[in-house]
Amino acid sequence: MTDLSDSPNPCLTCGACCAFYRASFYWAETDDAGGTVPVELTEKLNDFRRVMRGTNQPHPRCVALVGTIGQSIYCSIYDIRSSVCREFPVAWENGQPNEGCDKARIAWGLPPLPPPTAHSDQPPHDPTTTTPSPQPPLPSAA
Ligand code: SF4
Numbered sequence: 001m002t003d004l005s006d007s008p009n010p011c012l013t014c015g016a017c018c019a020f021y022r023a024s025f026y027w028a029e030t031d032d033a034g035g036t037v038p039v040e041l042t043e044k045l046n047d048f049r050r051v052m053r054g055t056n057q058p059h060p061r062c063v064a065l066v067g068t069i070g071q072s073i074y075c076s077i078y079d080i081r082s083s084v085c086r087e088f089p090v091a092w093e094n095g096q097p098n099e100g101c102d103k104a105r106i107a108w109g110l111p112p113l114p115p116p117t118a119h120s121d122q123p124p125h126d127p128t129t130t131t132p133s134p135q136p137p138l139p140s141a142a
């Protein structure tokens with residue numbers, strides 16, 4: 001789950017990756033070891049790694065995930081989440097696709113996020129001088 005400077009943030013109507021993947025990270029990222037992630041929200045994976053509770057099971061859902069997937073959802077420890085969560089980019093962040101994002105969304109019946117349209121380098125459209133052409137349907141981000 002990712003933060004975006006531009007709104008709307010598609011992650012806030014998604015949450016699929018937090019209920020699809022195992023969120024594992026280096027054990028010292030928990031707050032009892034000098035890190036930030038509340039240790040009580042995690043469990044031991046092995047001698048080197050811990051996981052977010054709820055994500056190491058056949059039908060994962062992170063214990064820190066609050067809300068309804070595909071509707072309205074957020075990470076309750078967003079500012080102190082682990083590196084694996086911080087480093088998972090939403091598709092098309094910085095112009096790059098993310099198959100992991102697409103895969104999680106598809107698994108939850110959500111369409112992959114569409115790439116951004118190339119419009120920032122176009123001159124502004126003046127509707128008083130030209131006839132607007134029909135707009136193609138845009139895939140929903142929700
Ligand atoms: S699957 Fe993609 S859009 Fe959905 S919460 Fe994760 S990063 Fe955001």
Ligand code: SF4
Nearest residue numbers: 001018062065075085
């Ligand atoms: S800690 Fe937050 S970002 Fe990471 S898997 Fe859980 S809900 Fe998602």
